[in-house]
Amino acid sequence: MTESDILQVFRDTGALLEGHFILRSGLHSRQYFQCALALQQMPVVEKLGAELAAKVRGLGAVTVVSPAMGGLVLGQELARQLRLRFIFVEKEEGKLVLRRGFRISSGEKVLVVEDVVTKGGRVQETIDIVRAHGGEVVGVAMAVDRSGGTVDFGLPMFSLLKIQVETFEPDKLPADLAALPAVKPGSR
16 A cells, blocks of 8 residues: 555544644644544554554564554554564553553563654653563554654654644644634544
């Protein structure tokens, strides 16, 4: 699938939203990728998972880890297609942690999978957790790289769609965007 095909999947499933959005990073945007809307359809999950699996197959990962909630569906599907173990990190008292008895062995090769990355804060937190537990992060995979390729974790990165979506600081909104009510779609 081409990036154009991937973008069309998001449009067809209603996962590419237009309006005034407040992103997890605190930035504001006219567009929002609500991946959950695309990933509620298992044929779409399987197709996107296969595309991403083809890109990361040679990394030698034995475990896939995703930050909850956004990365869970795609991460689990990627692990399923690659026949790897799947675990996740989740929030506890406002920060991501490894819970539920999940363990990472020293030197274990781990692939981090997220749905959408803009600034990469949750991915970086996940990388830090893996490393703190002795794991070796071999790469980062995502459905959508909203940074247009500018985010850098110092690791191999793979995305299905690389797109530069215009974002704005809250105090520097253009008039047309400021005139629209802002919503936080990831939290509703």
